[in-house]
Amino acid sequence: MDGFTLPERDQGRVMKEEWERLVWGFLRSLRVPGYSTGGRAASERMPPDLYLSTPYYGRFLYRAEQSLVAGGFVTEAELADPDGPMSMPDIPNFSPMGPEEALARFARDTTAELEARVPPLFTVGDAVIVKNEHPAGHTRVPRYVRGHPGIVHRHHGVHKFQDDTGARDVGQQHLYTVMFTGPELWGSRAHPKDRVYVELWDYHLKPALGQD
Amino acid sequence: MADDKVSRRDFITKSSIAASTAVTATGSAGVHAAEEHVQSDYAVRTKALVSVLTKKNLINPATMDAVVDYYENKVGPHIGARVVARSWRDPDYRQRLLADARAVAREDNLTGAQGTDLVAVENTPKVHNLVVCTLCSCYPWPLLGLPPSWYKDTAYRAQAVIDPRGVLRKFGLELGDDVEVRVWDSTAEIRYLVIPERPAGTEGMSEAELASLVTRDSMIGAEKLESRG
The missing domain is CATH 2.30.30.50 (SH3 type barrels.)
Structure with a gap:
């Protein structure tokens, strides 16, 4: 990576392709019981050559495809032919997340800090x-x-x-x-x-x- | 349309091969063609997945639109720029920001996903700060929006920690030997905001005028703001 050519600092829209916006849109809209993309660790489980040759939003797409197929939410056949027959999911009391809830989630206080019940092992200056x-x-x-x-x-x-x-x-x-x-x-x-x-x-x- | 019904594995293999071609091809025409091929593959795969999820009522298309609108138009560097501009004019605010940016962000309703545990660092004539995420793309979304492509690039992520001065030089910023360079690698949930130096010639400007001068990349530490007038 050290030897790779440093990119130009691109300006303008961050998501340059329409498919990138779609990936971002469904990623943050998809909240289904039992579904998770597995976070950062899942990206690290990508085959290294695929990881390096896949663009940023493509990795999210790959992870979502893998997780959704593994979780039984979609099948490979359905993805290969989205106009073909498909089975409807049976999730009790489920409705997809609406825009208001999605926007409320973005504005939440998402601190990773927890109330400390143990003393720190180190102090500033150590x-x-x-x-x-x-x-x-x-x-x-x-x-x-x-x-x-x-x-x-x-x-x-x-x-x-x-x-x-x-x-x-x-x-x-x-x-x-x-x-x-x-x-x-x-x-x-x-x-x-x-x-x-x-x-x-x-x-x-x-x-x-x-x-x- | 039998050709469109490619198996998922084929999609992935093809994309992978096309991308390696893009890396190794010597002719720019070859690179361009390979990139276009990859882009169209991703577009097809994304469209298929979104279509299936919508038909199964697992996602609401209106939510997708709202999400994209939020991250393209509602949050972005204009928010961080206001924080920076205020810190230039209000020394007390600046001190509070440097001491506990999260507390300030909470007061001003600026916390949110990927940007609650905020830390602000200030550039001075003797200290230059540069933010990176060597892992992937950690970035203070509520203040700056989503990270630009260059910030997520493997070359930037690798070289920023090893040779920050070389990276900045290629970005057009030459730092003197007397300047300390501090690189912040976001390995936890802490998100960094660089407060760039206030440009000369901006005395008497309003907060809004000052905010309009603050660039996204200056708040990552990738550039300095130019003097005015």
Whole structure:
């Protein structure tokens, strides 16, 4: 990715194609019991070559197709021939979400912060090291900070934890913004005054040596 | 129309092949043709899915229209621009914004999906902030709308954290060696707003006049605002 050509900063409409607007429209309109697109983790389960060769809104489309077929809401045959025969879903007391509800959802307070029931493991200014873990499932720890030391820059309280830890309950997790220097992450290629800030949870961090 | 009845797997394989062709083709005509092929495939697939969902009464087409209208016309950089303009004129507001942008957004009804846990960072002559989401596309929707294509591009996402000065140089912004560059990688639910430097020559302007000068990309940190007059 480092070698890819940086794009021009495109201006104007964000969704440039009509199909992109349709994808965005149905994604945010489709709220059916038992249906989920699986979030970010589902995108990561896309075959890598397909992921890289699929445009942004195409990935959402792919995920929706996969989830809807897997959930039995639509069939491949119906998608291949939308004018052909199809089975009607039988979902008790269901009506599709109306415009008012959709717009109300967008304006909601969607904080990921939870009421803290455990104390934070770190405070602002602490020297920490990111645990060098490489889990098979979804994690929010970028590879480029694993094993590297940083400084806790900001404490956000307990935030909903986003990693896939399988069946393991890791309990409440405080979230921090951790600062890393460019040279620490990238060596001599980095400018000495570059800084990278990454959000990490208690689960990802350990105290740097010399601290208790 | 038997040709249209392609299996889903064929659709996906074809799109994938066409896209790889777009990447490897040397002639621009070839790239263009491949891209058009991919676009039309996505258009067909999207139309089919929406048609089936509508017939099964799983989605309401009026909701789709409202969703698109909301994200294309109701939210967008004009909202973030008002926040920035106010922060230029009102030092108390600016301090509150920098200390707890979420609290300010809650007061002003600016919270919403993908943008409640807000953090504001300020550019100064000695500090330049740049926002990225190396994972995908995290972005403060209620303040800036949906992210532009360049922000979601793999090259930008990879290079912004490694070589932010190089990225900014290609974007037309050369920063001095005395400037600290802070790159914010949105790995959780925190969403960042960059408060660009107020351009010179804007003294005495109203909040609305100032807001009209604030560009989307300046609030991501991808550009500086030019002096006026």
